[in-house]
Amino acid sequence: MAGRVAILRQGRVLIASLQEALGDSDILGLQSDILRDVIRHRATGVIVDVSALDVLDSFGTRTLADMAAAVQLRGARLAIVGIQPDVAFSMVLMGLTLTGVATARDLETGLALLTGAGE
Template sequence: MEVPILKQGEILIATVQAALTDSDLLQLRRALVEKVAQARARGIIIDVTAMDVMDSFASRTMREMAHMIRLRGAETVIVGIQPDVAFAMVQLGLSMGGHDGCRPGRRSGVLTPKFTG
């Protein structure tokens, strides 16, 4: 299932619509890393509200994606991690890491976060 990517000013918004397979996640990563320069985006918002599971592969792919996007000159914010999903991620020992450019949004559905630098 392809994830639609919308451009809103200097921000790209990718809204996950349903459960993603590993290849869907890799496809999303490829698309965002390509589009970030093409769209001259400074920020990427990935809305994962529809993801009912964030396992080790999904969170690793998101972290790598954020790192790649940062190397391309933009920041990534993940919004909409469900409470049960957050609980499972912590039990599993996963994090989104703060150090490599991927940070969770403060509020679900934040549309105009401040992107630094």
């Protein structure tokens, strides 16, 4: 539980809010923390909130995509919320389109998306 990113719990949804640009080891640490907690808390959804980030490098993006696939294999869904315009644009230019990963504009929408409440 030594990760730099706190993982909160809201019902059966885990929420990880990234507050600063993470190094490669931090983001890998977050990945294993989340995968562990999904089972531990019997979570159905995971939200990664990146709204505070104005950059996201290719390693970070790829790891998030991997994380989404792995979370799915453990029986839950992952959504990335709050991607900023600049981040979205540079990700697209790098060809990192997060195909198959759910996205939402903010935490609230993301929660609604994962809990199936809709809007």
